[in-house]
Amino acid sequence: MTTGLRHLLWTAAAAAALLAVTYAIPPFRNYQLATAAAYLCATAGLTVLVGLSGQLSLGHGAVMAVGAYAVALSQNRFADAGLTGNGVLAASLALGVLAALVAGLIVGLAAARLRGPYLAGVTLAVAVALPAVTTVWAGVFHSDQGLSVYLEPPPAGLGYDFPLERWQAWLALAGALLVMLLLANLVRSRFGRSLRAVRDDEVAARLAGIDVARTQVLAFVVSAGCAGLGGGLMAVLTQSVSPGAYSLTLSLFLLMAVVVGGLGRLAGAVWGALLLVVLPDLTHTIVASLTLSPAAAQRLEGNLPLAVFGLTLIVVMIAAPGGISGVVRRLTPASPLRR
Amino acid sequence: MESQGLTLDGVTVQFGGLTALEDVRLTVPPGKVVGVIGPNGAGKTTLFNVICGFVRPTRGDLRFDGRTLRPRAHRLAKLGIGRTLQGVGLFAGLSVVENVMAGATHTARAGFTSALFGLPPSDRDERRLRDEAMELLTQFGIAEHASAEPGSLPYPVRKKVALARALAARPRLLLLDEPAGGLGAEDITELAELVATLPGRDGGGRSVMLVEHHMDFVMSVCDEVAVLDFGRLIAVGSPEKVRDDPAVAEAYLGPALEGRTA
Numbered sequence: 105m106t107t108g109l110r111h112l113l114w115t116a117a118a119a120a121a122l123l124a125v126t127y128a129i130p131p132f133r134n135y136q137l138a139t140a141a142a143y144l145c146a147t148a149g150l151t152v153l154v155g156l157s158g159q160l161s162l163g164h165g166a167v168m169a170v171g172a173y174a175v176a177l178s179q180n181r182f183a184d185a186g187l188t189g190n191g192v193l194a195a196s197l198a199l200g201v202l203a204a205l206v207a208g209l210i211v212g213l214a215a216a217r218l219r220g221p222y223l224a225g226v227t228l229a230v231a232v233a234l235p236a237v238t239t240v241w242a243g244v245f246h247s248d249q250g251l252s253v254y255l256e257p258p259p260a261g262l263g264y265d266f267p268l269e270r271w272q273a274w275l276a277l278a279g280a281l282l283v284m285l286l287l288a289n290l291v292r293s294r295f296g297r298s299l300r301a302v303r304d305d306e307v308a309a310r311l312a313g314i315d316v317a318r319t320q321v322l323a324f325v326v327s328a329g330c331a332g333l334g335g336g337l338m339a340v341l342t343q344s345v346s347p348g349a350y351s352l353t354l355s356l357f358l359l360m361a362v363v364v365g366g367l368g369r370l371a372g373a374v375w376g377a378l379l380l381v382v383l384p385d386l387t388h389t390i391v392a393s394l395t396l397s398p399a400a401a402q403r404l405e406g407n408l409p410l411a412v413f414g415l416t417l418i419v420v421m422i423a424a425p426g427g428i429s430g431v432v433r434r435l436t437p438a439s440p441l442r443r
Numbered sequence: 444m445e446s447q448g449l450t451l452d453g454v455t456v457q458f459g460g461l462t463a464l465e466d467v468r469l470t471v472p473p474g475k476v477v478g479v480i481g482p483n484g485a486g487k488t489t490l491f492n493v494i495c496g497f498v499r500p501t502r503g504d505l506r507f508d509g510r511t512l513r514p515r516a517h518r519l520a521k522l523g524i525g526r527t528l529q530g531v532g533l534f535a536g537l538s539v540v541e542n543v544m545a546g547a548t549h550t551a552r553a554g555f556t557s558a559l560f561g562l563p564p565s566d567r568d569e570r571r572l573r574d575e576a577m578e579l580l581t582q583f584g585i586a587e588h589a590s591a592e593p594g595s596l597p598y599p600v601r602k603k604v605a606l607a608r609a610l611a612a613r614p615r616l617l618l619l620d621e622p623a624g625g626l627g628a629e630d631i632t633e634l635a636e637l638v639a640t641l642p643g644r645d646g647g648g649r650s651v652m653l654v655e656h657h658m659d660f661v662m663s664v665c666d667e668v669a670v671l672d673f674g675r676l677i678a679v680g681s682p683e684k685v686r687d688d689p690a691v692a693e694a695y696l697g698p699a700l701e702g703r704t705a
Binding site: 315 | 534557
């Protein structure tokens with residue numbers, strides 16, 4: 105059996121299980137599941153970039169924004185032109201990925217010449233510059249206000265009272281499973297090995313016949329494509345896009361998520377994506393249980409997730425440098441998500 | 444393929460005002476082991492770096508198999524040139540067998556699409572690379588370490604892995620940068636036997652060039668020895684001839700031999 109077929113079977117099994125889950129949980133939980141799936145696209149791509157190719161990106165939130173804006177713009181254009189249907193949505197998402205791939209290529213070409221803190225600086229600049237871009241071309245991006253995204257109701261064939269959230273969960277999960285399938289294939293191939301070789305020793309990699317710069321750009325492009333799909337799905341979920349939703353904080357959250365989950369492991373990206381959904385929810389519950397003035401509560405709720413995440417990061421780094429997936433690996437001798 | 448070996452024709456390298464190599468003329472014939480010796484700072488590593496394309500010569504030409512050599516480092520493997528690094532230079536995050544597989548990366552035929560979708564061509568490449576790597580590890584007697592990470596292994600084993608990685612692509616010219624460095628006497632004897640087999644492997648005709656400080660090792664494995672001093676070649680010839688050369692004794696071997704008991 106080929107690698108692709110084996111991974112496809114695992115993906116199909118996961119899809120079947122998740123499908124059952126979407127029927128078992130209420131709409132709000134389905135929405136959270138969908139959000140985690142959209143994050144997973146981005147964290148999976150990011151863990152390959154940072155963990156396997158060894159290139160740091162502080163700008164993946166901005167790459168998600170590129171995907172999100174591209175989906176928003178194309179969805180709305182298609183709707184204006186009278187084009188609707190799920191094929192159109194798929195085309196919009198594909199355009200979102202395409203836009204992110206182009207962005208990844210541009211950043212990657214610059215990144216291949218930079219190392220360590222300089223690379224971090226460039227990607228940071230991308231994240232910081234994003235709101236300014238939406239303001240300068242306000243005619244297209246509507247500055248801080250952002251865009252609303254046209255989303256059709258679930259297909260009529262699913263029934264009259266089919267919840268929108270379940271439909272959104274299906275869309276996001278399909279995207280996340282596709283990303284996981286393709287990345288799992290890639291990681292198992294010589295490209296995955298080349299990424300790790302370049303990360304470990306660039307001179308030795310060159311002598312082994314690996315084109316270091318090309319490998320690094322490729323990692324950026326692949327990772328950006330995944331983040332673009334994640335951003336596009338996020339736009340479909342929230343049915344809006346604004347710079348505030350893709351701030352530097354999101355970029356930092358994504359990075360912390362892949363580190364806490366277990367850097368360089370796709371299973372770690374799953375844990376990270378779940379944390380990105382669970383932690384804000386948890387802090388919301390904590391804040392709600394306290395009796396605070398509305399202003400204090402709002403400020404606390406805005407900052408508490410970051411504080412909790414930061415604290416989790418420190419604890420995980422000290423207690424289990426392999427992240428959550430590292431701990432799980434130690435506890436389970438054999439699992440399909442071992443790589 | 445008929446190999447004509449490596450020829451350096453008047454290679455000069457200057458770093459600013461410093462001349463690291465001056466008018467070096469040297470041939471590494473197919474099937475032969477050529478050792479380059481010389482005191483520290485004589486230009487041995489610069490010589491390797493010129494051949495690898497890490498450093499461009501200020502003047503002079505390099506020819507490999509009759510063609511002018513102006514490589515970019517990652518194209519070396521494709522041209523049929525392999526090199527080990529000082530120390531070991533292994534990929535710490537890759538297992539031993541993956542390290543050796545990485546050495547033959549350019550021989551893989553399947554493209555990116557095949558890898559992305561996990562199609563049979565990519566799988567065939569992987570299986571072939573793994574089989575060949577395992578074969579090499581078996582020949583080197585270190586197959587039992589295949590799935591270990593290099594960091595967990597004794598230094599002599601890591602040295603062998605590094606050599607296996609450089610051999611994985613079946614280079615027609617193999618450059619060994621201080622292969623005996625850091626090894627004990629027993630391991631050096633074993634290494635000497637191994638290095639002596641390198642020219643004849645994979646159908647024969649492989650040129651081997653090595654830079655080394657360990658004199659007994661050089662004298663025992665090399666067909667020819669070249670002596671560098673302040674960037675100039677002061678002697679080239681058989682180990683015996685070089686050993687007896689008064690210029691060499693004066694520049695390098697003399698003071699070194701006084702302190703030696705062997």
